[in-house]
Amino acid sequence: MLTNFDKSLLNIIQRNLPISERPFLELAKILETTEDHVIERLRYLKEHGYIRRIGPFFDSGKLEYKGTLVALKVKEGYMQQVAEFINHYPGATHNYEREGEYDLWFTLLTHSEEKRKQILDEIKAQEGVEKLMNLVSNKKYKINVQFKLK
Numbered sequence: 001m002l003t004n005f006d007k008s009l010l011n012i013i014q015r016n017l018p019i020s021e022r023p024f025l026e027l028a029k030i031l032e033t034t035e036d037h038v039i040e041r042l043r044y045l046k047e048h049g050y051i052r053r054i055g056p057f058f059d060s061g062k063l064e065y066k067g068t069l070v071a072l073k074v075k076e077g078y079m080q081q082v083a084e085f086i087n088h089y090p091g092a093t094h095n096y097e098r099e100g101e102y103d104l105w106f107t108l109l110t111h112s113e114e115k116r117k118q119i120l121d122e123i124k125a126q127e128g129v130e131k132l133m134n135l136v137s138n139k140k141y142k143i144n145v146q147f148k149l150k
Helices: 004-013 023-031 035-047 079-087 113-124
Strands: 066-074 092-097 104-110 129-136
Touching: 004 023, 004 035, 023 035, 066 079, 066 113, 079 092, 079 104, 079 113, 104 113, 113 129
Parallel strands: none
Antiparallel strands: 066 104, 066 129, 092 104
């Protein structure tokens, strides 16, 4: 169960996580509590699935990365294994299971087409991967999602 404090904390960290040596101390000042309390609540929220990660989002285009959306058809019984393999690549920003012929989707950011091809060839060679569809992005559409908790 989320407390009012948790909701306030989540509202702030979605958009305004302080950039400093001690960001949780800065949050504590804003929320009129202690740094230890902020860290304790963030740990609780992560352990209970309210937070997946805390970290920056970079403008990949300005860093000269190219993105692609990849769809896989995974043989029954191999989904977890293939998803975990994908997760070990730093450029794989996330992956998710979907219904349909192509049942595992993920995004991949790389500096070069050669690196993208190498990674996708490695993934395609994984046991359980039956098909791979590479949908390279031509134009970036940025949707800003922020959940306002009350």
